[in-house]
Amino acid sequence: xxxxxxxxxxxxxxxxxxxxxxxxxxxxxxxxxxxxxxxxxxxxxxxxxxxxxxxxxxxxxxxxxxxxxxxxxxxxxxxxxxxxxxxxxxxxxxxxxxxxxxxxxxxxxxxxxxxxxxxxxxxxxxxxxxxxxxxxxxxxxxxxxxxxxxxxxxxxxxxxxxxxxxxxxxxxxxxxxxxxxxxxxxxxxxxxxxxxxxxxxxxxxxxxxxxxxxxxxxxxxxxxxxxxxxxxxxxxxxxxxxxxxxxxxxxxxxxxxxxxxxxxxxxxxxxxxxxxxxxxxxxxxxxxxxxxxxxxxxxxxxxxx
Numbered sequence: 001x002x003x004x005x006x007x008x009x010x011x012x013x014x015x016x017x018x019x020x021x022x023x024x025x026x027x028x029x030x031x032x033x034x035x036x037x038x039x040x041x042x043x044x045x046x047x048x049x050x051x052x053x054x055x056x057x058x059x060x061x062x063x064x065x066x067x068x069x070x071x072x073x074x075x076x077x078x079x080x081x082x083x084x085x086x087x088x089x090x091x092x093x094x095x096x097x098x099x100x101x102x103x104x105x106x107x108x109x110x111x112x113x114x115x116x117x118x119x120x121x122x123x124x125x126x127x128x129x130x131x132x133x134x135x136x137x138x139x140x141x142x143x144x145x146x147x148x149x150x151x152x153x154x155x156x157x158x159x160x161x162x163x164x165x166x167x168x169x170x171x172x173x174x175x176x177x178x179x180x181x182x183x184x185x186x187x188x189x190x191x192x193x194x195x196x197x198x199x200x201x202x203x204x205x206x207x208x209x210x211x212x213x214x215x216x217x218x219x220x221x222x223x224x225x226x227x228x229x230x231x232x233x234x235x236x237x238x239x240x241x242x243x244x245x246x247x248x249x250x251x252x253x254x255x256x257x258x259x260x261x262x263x264x265x266x267x268x269x270x271x272x273x274x275x276x277x278x279x280x281x282x283x284x285x286x287x288x289x290x291x292x293x294x295x296x297x298x299x300x301x302x303x304x305x
Contacts, residue, residue, distance in 0.1 A: 002068045004090050006083050008043075008058065010033050010128035011100070012074030013136045014101045017045050017054035018167040026065055026086055027058040035060050037134040046131070047138035050222060067092030070160070073099045077106060077270035084113045096156055100144065102188060103270030104181050104257070105277055107149055117153060120160070122146035122177055126169075144169050147177025164180055167168040170228045182226050186247055188271045190218040190253040193292045196266070197299070203250025206243050214288070215242065221286040222275050228282040260299050268296040 001023045005016040008029040016027050027043075029035055038058035045052055045282060059065065059150040068090050075083045080101070084091075084303045091097070091113055099106045125142020146157065155259035161171040174180055189203055194215050198204065205211045219238055226233045272292045279286040 001070060001159075002060065003070045004028055004065070004068045004087070005056075005074060006070045006087055007074035008038065009074060010130050010136050011124065011126065012072070012127050013043050013130075014045065014126055014138050015074070015169070016056045016073055017043050017052075017136075018169065019164070020054055020056035022166050023163060025056040026062070026068070027056050028060075028062055028090075028112055029058065030060065030086075030145070032060060032126065032135060044135045045138060047141075048137065048257055055092065062087050063232075065090060067095055069095065071095060071097045073097060073101065073110075075108075076103075076265075077101045077267045078265055079105055080106065080109045081112070091131035094118075096160075098122070098146070098160075100146075101270070102183050103179070103274050105270055105274035108277075117148070117150040119144050119149050120157070121149070122174075123180060132281055141168075142170075142173045145174055145177065145180050146171060147174040147180075156199050159193045176227065176231075182222075182229075182231055182233075185271070185274070186219060186222055187242055188254075188256075189222050189275055189289065189292075190215045191242050191246055192256050193218060193268070193272050193296070195254045196268075197258055197292065197295055198249065198257040199260065201250060202246050202254065204246075206246035212243075213238070217288045218272075218292065219290055221279075223286075224284050225275055225279045225282060225286065228284050229278060256296070260296070263304065265300055266296055268293055272296070 002025050003019055005012045006028045008027045016025050019025050027038055035058040042053040042055040043047055058132050071090055096118045098111050100122050107119050107121055122145045124144050127139045129137050131137050155175050164171045194205055194211055195202055202271045223233050223235045257265045272289050275289045278285055
């Protein structure tokens with residue numbers, strides 16, 4: 001399979017490295033230093049107590065590559081549209097685009113580049129971190145969960161599953177992938193969002209009455225939207241899951257909080273913002289989520305100022 005991985009960060013590198021063992025893989029990135037390093041020295045991946053060097057090809061521009069069978073989108077969601085626009089040369093009539101990005105609603109952007117029946121969305125249980133240029137630490141491995149917006153008429157998902165599993169990525173195909181995406185989203189739009197606004201560790205949320213009250217308000221609103229989408233949700237179970245996540249990671253720092261700390265733009269539009277968009281289509285009021293989106297954007301701009 002001919003695969004382009006757009007974004008040579010931690011997750012893009014983990015997938016690109018292993019997939020390059022059995023497939024024609026190209027890492028596409030906007031950083032000249034990253035692309036040059038990969039082509040000259042490969043990617044050093046630390047996992048399972050050992051280090052290995054993988055050598056996928058890397059490019060700044062896909063102009064000479066032609067179209068590919070599969071694009072894996074591993075940029076931050078706020079850069080998805082520009083990344084795909086810059087790499088349209090990779091997209092042909094048979095190209096599938098796959099995202100495992102945080103949040104939801106990514107298909108709204110992907111539909112501008114491929115038809116709905118060529119969009120694959122999902123989540124990954126893998127995680128990793130960039131140690132330095134070309135050096136990645138894989139923190140944990142798990143299932144790659146995927147599904148489609150439309151019926152898989154061409155039977156592509158089984159082919160993808162075989163291709164990924166031959167490289168060590170167990171794949172689970174879901175009939176209702178949105179259910180799984182929202183199960184993960186509940187924590188991000190509540191616990192993660194509140195840690196970002198308060199700039200506190202995850203453990204603070206369950207230990208402070210005011211922080212927990214705001215978190216539960218966000219969960220309640222998100223549950224109302226999920227029910228409007230026809231998803232199966234149990235509010236009490238979600239509350240308890242989020243509470244345990246807070247208690248079990250007392251010193252944890254969420255990615256959205258980290259972005260604000262370091263003066264970076266966040267993915268709030270595809271996290272809390274995705275709830276606001278879905279709520280708008282359904283006519284469900286979500287004032288707390290609207291507040292969160294505006295507050296985090298205000299904090300982003302304060303940091304840049």
